[in-house]
Amino acid sequence: MHLSRRQLLKAGMAGGLSATLFGCNLLPLKAGYAPEHFTGAVGLSDGGFGVSAINRHGQPLWQSPVDTRCHSGCNRPGGAQVLFFERRPGSSFYVLDQSSGARLHHVKAATGEHFVGHGVFSLDGRWLYATASRYAQGEGIVAVYDADDAYRRVDTFELAGIGPHQLTLHPNGETLVIGLGGILTHPDYDRIKLNLDTMQPALVLMNRRSGNILGRFHPSHHQQSIRHVDVNPTGEVYAAYQYQGPLHQAPPLLARLQDGRLQEIRFDDATQSALANYIASVTAHPENDLVAATSPVGGTAVVFEGRSGRLVSRASIPDCAGIQALAGGDFLVSSGRGKLVRLGTDNKSREIANLPVHWDHHLV
Amino acid sequence: MQQLTRLVGVSALALSSALAMTASASDTSLEARKRWHQAIYQGYQSLETEAEDFSQAASTYCSDPTPDARQAVEQDWLAAFLAWQQVRFVDFGPVEHNNLSWQFQFWPDPKNIVARKAGYLLKSDDQIDKDLIKASGVAVQGFPMTEYLLFDEPLNSGANALPTAKTCRLLTAVAHHIETNSEQLSHQWRSLRDHYLANDQYRDSTIRAGMAALEILEERRLAQPMGLRGTGKRSAYAADAWRSGTSLRTIEATIRGLKQHFLPGLSVLLTEAEQSQLARQIAAQFDEVLDNFPTLHRPIDALLSDDKAFAELQGLYMDVSQLATLVNDQAASTLGVVRGFNSSDGD
Numbered sequence: 001m002h003l004s005r006r007q008l009l010k011a012g013m014a015g016g017l018s019a020t021l022f023g024c025n026l027l028p029l030k031a032g033y034a035p036e037h038f039t040g041a042v043g044l045s046d047g048g049f050g051v052s053a054i055n056r057h058g059q060p061l062w063q064s065p066v067d068t069r070c071h072s073g074c075n076r077p078g079g080a081q082v083l084f085f086e087r088r089p090g091s092s093f094y095v096l097d098q099s100s101g102a103r104l105h106h107v108k109a110a111t112g113e114h115f116v117g118h119g120v121f122s123l124d125g126r127w128l129y130a131t132a133s134r135y136a137q138g139e140g141i142v143a144v145y146d147a148d149d150a151y152r153r154v155d156t157f158e159l160a161g162i163g164p165h166q167l168t169l170h171p172n173g174e175t176l177v178i179g180l181g182g183i184l185t186h187p188d189y190d191r192i193k194l195n196l197d198t199m200q201p202a203l204v205l206m207n208r209r210s211g212n213i214l215g216r217f218h219p220s221h222h223q224q225s226i227r228h229v230d231v232n233p234t235g236e237v238y239a240a241y242q243y244q245g246p247l248h249q250a251p252p253l254l255a256r257l258q259d260g261r262l263q264e265i266r267f268d269d270a271t272q273s274a275l276a277n278y279i280a281s282v283t284a285h286p287e288n289d290l291v292a293a294t295s296p297v298g299g300t301a302v303v304f305e306g307r308s309g310r311l312v313s314r315a316s317i318p319d320c321a322g323i324q325a326l327a328g329g330d331f332l333v334s335s336g337r338g339k340l341v342r343l344g345t346d347n348k349s350r351e352i353a354n355l356p357v358h359w360d361h362h363l364v
Numbered sequence: 365m366q367q368l369t370r371l372v373g374v375s376a377l378a379l380s381s382a383l384a385m386t387a388s389a390s391d392t393s394l395e396a397r398k399r400w401h402q403a404i405y406q407g408y409q410s411l412e413t414e415a416e417d418f419s420q421a422a423s424t425y426c427s428d429p430t431p432d433a434r435q436a437v438e439q440d441w442l443a444a445f446l447a448w449q450q451v452r453f454v455d456f457g458p459v460e461h462n463n464l465s466w467q468f469q470f471w472p473d474p475k476n477i478v479a480r481k482a483g484y485l486l487k488s489d490d491q492i493d494k495d496l497i498k499a500s501g502v503a504v505q506g507f508p509m510t511e512y513l514l515f516d517e518p519l520n521s522g523a524n525a526l527p528t529a530k531t532c533r534l535l536t537a538v539a540h541h542i543e544t545n546s547e548q549l550s551h552q553w554r555s556l557r558d559h560y561l562a563n564d565q566y567r568d569s570t571i572r573a574g575m576a577a578l579e580i581l582e583e584r585r586l587a588q589p590m591g592l593r594g595t596g597k598r599s600a601y602a603a604d605a606w607r608s609g610t611s612l613r614t615i616e617a618t619i620r621g622l623k624q625h626f627l628p629g630l631s632v633l634l635t636e637a638e639q640s641q642l643a644r645q646i647a648a649q650f651d652e653v654l655d656n657f658p659t660l661h662r663p664i665d666a667l668l669s670d671d672k673a674f675a676e677l678q679g680l681y682m683d684v685s686q687l688a689t690l691v692n693d694q695a696a697s698t699l700g701v702v703r704g705f706n707s708s709d710g711d
Contacts, residue, residue, distance in 0.1 A: 043705050071711060088711055117711060165711070188475055191710060192466050192502060227711065247456065247569060248559035273565060280706060296706035319704030336705030358705035 029327035031286045033075040034098060039082050040322055040334060041070035043358035051084045051096060058353040062101030066094055071117030072362035076147060077125035089187050090115035107151045112136060118166040123173045131164035138184045140164040157211030161202060165227040170235060177237055178204040181225040196244055201226045203239045217262050221251055232284035236306055238291055240279035253279050254293055256306060265309035274300040280361050283323040292331040294320045301333045301343055315349035317341050322363035334359035392636035393567045400570050400629035401560050407451035407625045408550040414444035415546035422539040429527035438514055442610060445507045449614045450621025453577030456569045458552030466502040467545055471604055477503040478512050485534060486524050492533040497541045509538050515608040571701045574626040578688040581618055586681050589664060600665035609663030616657045623650040639698050649687045656680040
């Protein structure tokens, strides 16, 4: 059932969905697209799934039902549409009206392919690039769609690698930055990791028009699976890992692309341990040098200086995952327990809202 | 000045008691981990022994396929499979390497990949040996494949029925693979000991493993075949080990395994957290679940097709649900361990 804002507010008054804002009555603006909206995939208390948007008052704007659990999405430049992708292995993505949540398109994956949860638009908002896999062959691809033509599939770029995950667009408008996890899976075998001994994770740079690969950078250990990536407006590229080796080893989980290599960032032992070899999201702030990363497994969020790698803040937030950069320089972190927590340079986390939903991995 | 001294004294006291508490909690965690490590090691050793017997029985049967030898290999298969069920809850450590856990038991298998792979291997001209098994996928490498070869009715009434040479080669090669994996697992678990004891994170990993096992047992191994989830239809095919008619025995073994290898460490932590009453309740609930056996030692399809028998199955389901609530809600929240929406996602 699609819920309008009015219905949601009514439900909220009856003790249901409205957010509880603590300490302040207005969230800071979001940096970037659609600054008034915070949108994320959610798990609902009845076991169903949706995509939910809230405004700066912490009030739900809309909640749109989806068939299965979604993972992440992207705002279409121009502000009218927001997209969400089904969780890996995803068979479709949803195009929703940014202001009402109404479903505009439901686009299925091509035969033999599945989505992995992420997509990004060209700066003009016309071309959608979605990471995907041809599962029988285990080949990672970038699928290209024409948003002006009802999301018609127009092109396919080969990644020459396995397990692409998040992708984003470099501020030059031409280069796709892609996390290639390196892990082979197959829908017949659920999420079993089929090649842990031979995986070749990489950060891939690709020309968005030709699909030519401009660079491929490997982490220091072949089991540091690169899943998430971000880039700030000055072009600093960050990658976040999920380490597939034993828990008692705690290798670096974050890296900055510098001088043609992944310059890995390792924090103190206690922080490394608190991150539990798993990063779910990484976000480079568009207004400063700060980068935030979350580990739901370790229940820990960190903020660090991008260039130096110096740890600035560390907060314990159970099941935290989504991150949104806020205007003014701080970050907003969402959790599977419905919390929205503000985190910045002062190393004090402030819980600013609580909704009766499970926020999924990413906020857009 | 005196006041200041008193203040300093008080705060120093507060600090030292906070430190003492931390130290004591971490001692308890170490004690719990010592118990867990030892108990799980015993479980793995038992798996190793049973897997060796099964592999030996498979070879004996295939070299001289008498009815007695057939009965022996089926019994030894079950003993090894149940030994695996007892430690199946451990989802971290060496059992993660190389998907060892999936190699032991590829499940669920809604697409019947085990049967498809067996059909393919039995038809192909490839030499069936340990290298081929090693190179094959997880659907070939474990207990479900050997169960298929020993118990699948269509297979065993057709041209490829055991003890046909090729089927025998597949059986002995997979049994050998299970044996090798069991040895490796037991050996690697022993080697993990120092890391496991030195690293407090394994406390939460172990608790989460027990929680996940109970959730899988309740939701996927019982509710799903009982038609309480999803399509709402009862289906034996959604259960473990339906071919051998041992679905319920595997459930019993998992509960016994949790009681023996998981509960002692958990009880140490609960007692330290002044929750010994809860620890006793959990222990009693394990016994409640186990009281359903051996009455329920029947093939699951028989329990699903008869309403009176189904009521008994519902009784088991209720007992398991209560156990899951005690462990996954009450004990876990007391100990500050939660399986999150995102933390258990894997992306």
